[in-house]
Amino acid sequence: MSPPWCLSLVFLLGxxxxxxxxxxxxxxxxxxxxxxxxxxxxxPLDIPLDTRQLILAAxxxxxxxxxxxxxxxxxxxxxCRKNLLGDDLDFxxxxxxxxxYLDLSFNNLTQVTFSTFSHLLSLVVLKISDNPNxxxxxxxxxxxxxxxxxxxxxxxxxxxxxxxxxxxLPNLRLLGLSDNLWHCNCSFLDFITWMMxxxxxxxxxxxxxxxxxxxxxxxxxxxxxxxxxxSCLTQLHKQDYVxxxxxxxxxFLAGTTAAWLAGICAVIYEAHASKxxxxxxxxxDTDWLEKVLKYGKGPGPSWPKSPAGLTGISLHSSSSxxxxxxxxxxxxxxxxxxxxxxxxxxxxxxxxxxxxxxxFRLQW
Numbered sequence: 001m002s003p004p005w006c007l008s009l010v011f012l013l014g015x016x017x018x019x020x021x022x023x024x025x026x027x028x029x030x031x032x033x034x035x036x037x038x039x040x041x042x043x044p045l046d047i048p049l050d051t052r053q054l055i056l057a058a059x060x061x062x063x064x065x066x067x068x069x070x071x072x073x074x075x076x077x078x079x080c081r082k083n084l085l086g087d088d089l090d091f092x093x094x095x096x097x098x099x100x101y102l103d104l105s106f107n108n109l110t111q112v113t114f115s116t117f118s119h120l121l122s123l124v125v126l127k128i129s130d131n132p133n134x135x136x137x138x139x140x141x142x143x144x145x146x147x148x149x150x151x152x153x154x155x156x157x158x159x160x161x162x163x164x165x166x167x168x169l170p171n172l173r174l175l176g177l178s179d180n181l182w183h184c185n186c187s188f189l190d191f192i193t194w195m196m197x198x199x200x201x202x203x204x205x206x207x208x209x210x211x212x213x214x215x216x217x218x219x220x221x222x223x224x225x226x227x228x229x230x231s232c233l234t235q236l237h238k239q240d241y242v243x244x245x246x247x248x249x250x251x252f253l254a255g256t257t258a259a260w261l262a263g264i265c266a267v268i269y270e271a272h273a274s275k276x277x278x279x280x281x282x283x284x285d286t287d288w289l290e291k292v293l294k295y296g297k298g299p300g301p302s303w304p305k306s307p308a309g310l311t312g313i314s315l316h317s318s319s320s321x322x323x324x325x326x327x328x329x330x331x332x333x334x335x336x337x338x339x340x341x342x343x344x345x346x347x348x349x350x351x352x353x354x355x356x357x358x359x360f361r362l363q364w
Contacts (some may be wrong), residue, residue: 021046021047021048022046022048023035023044023045023046023047024044024046025038025040025044026038026044028048031050031051031052031053032051032052032053032054032055033047033048033051033053033054033055034055035054035055035056035059036055036056036057036058036059037057037058037059038059039059039060040056040059040060040061041059041060041061041062042061042063043056043061043063043064043065043068043069044056045068047068047071047072049071049072049073049074050074051072051074051075052074052075052076052077053075053076053077054072054075054077054078054079055077055079056078056079056080056083057079057080057081057082057083057103058081058082058083059082059083060083060084061080061083061084061085062083062084062085062086063085063088064080064085064089064092066091066092066093066094066095067095069092069093069095069096070094070095070096071095072095072096073095073096073097073098074098075096075098075099076098076099076100076101076122077099077100077101078096078099078101078102078103079101079103080102080103080104080107081103081104081105081106081107081127082105082106082107083106083107084107084108085104085107085108085109086107086108086109086110087108087109087110087111089104089109089116090113090115090116091115091119092116093116093117093119093120094119096119096120097119097120097121097122098122099120099122099123100122100123100124100125101124101125102117102120102123102125102126102127103125103127104126104127104128104131105127105128105129105130105131105152106129106130106131107128107131108131108133109128109131109133109134110131110133110134110135110136111134111135111136111137111138112128112134112136112137112138112141113138113141114138114140114141114143114144116141117141117142117144117145118143118144118145119144120144120145121144121145121146121147122147123145123147123148124147124148124149124150125148125149125150126145126148126150126151126152127150127152128152128153128156129152129153129154129155129156129176130154130155130156131156131157132155132156132157133157134153134156134157134158135156135157135158135159136158137153137158137161137165138165139162139164139165140164140165140168141165142165142168142169143168145168145169146168146169146170146171147171148169148171148172149171149172149173149174150173150174151169151172151174151175151176152174152175152176153175153176153177153180154176154177154178154179154180154204155178155179155180156180157180157181158180158181158182159180159181159182159183159211159212160182160183160187160188160191161177161191162191163190163191163194166191166194166198166200167194172200173199173200173201174200174201174202174203175200175201175202176202176203176204177195177202177208178202178203178204178205178207178208179204179207180208180211181211181212182208182209182210182211182212183210183211183212183213184210184211184212184213184216184219184224184227184228185213185228185232186228186231186232188228189225189228189229189232192221192224192225192228193225195208195221196221196222196225205220205221206220208220208221209221209224210224
């Protein structure tokens, strides 16, 4: 059994070690280090590694070292409001993935990028209000902070927020937007519509107003939405008319080209079709001439006989073909009276001849 003086020595050593590990001008309690209002110029050293709550409010700290912060792997609460922190916070919080609460209000932040808070997967409360130089929050700045429930960007230099930035936060319940310089134009209409339709609570909603343009200044978001709906969804700007004219010209050019190509195809097809029909008619008439020249008579008993001297004449003689053309025209009247049936007509022209005749066929 250890003597009592040994236990006392261990206790005193433990107290001394705790006193040594607490930063200068800071107060340390169980798992908490509070350095509020100590006019610190730099991030304090000798912070206990098991610290879970670190308060650095109301100092002059302008830089948070990522390496020193990464030693505080169990840190869940970090209060850095009212300091001089600037826009060099990318990858600063890479080693404090358990952080749940982060207050960076009243600093000199100028922008928030994806790399600023992307490693804070457990973040629930984020306060970056009262940063007058904060003018830009990237579209995917909070894409990894899906547990975020409370976001405050009030009293900053923001003029625009993309709707998708807020839609990436499915657990968001409170969003501070008051006293910003919102530019209420047609591009901002989608965000205003999201505000009106979402279940998110907006504290101090009466001070969420438009700053520009002058015609909408000091107008609250519900009234601004109505104004923008009537102006943005019914009016076209100069570039819209230019775009519509270009689209119309392209459609006209495409239609004209298509009609021209279709016309060429139709002409080519008609030429080939006519050539085929002429060849067929030529073959039929050649067969008829062969019969006339061979037998010396027409195709039926009432058909008048061929003119004298045609029998035996060469089919390929141009004079004989012109003679036959004249004979057919003369005898066409007799053919109309033959059998008294319905008939069709065809036009035939002999090669090398300027005569035309009608060749009638019976419909039995």
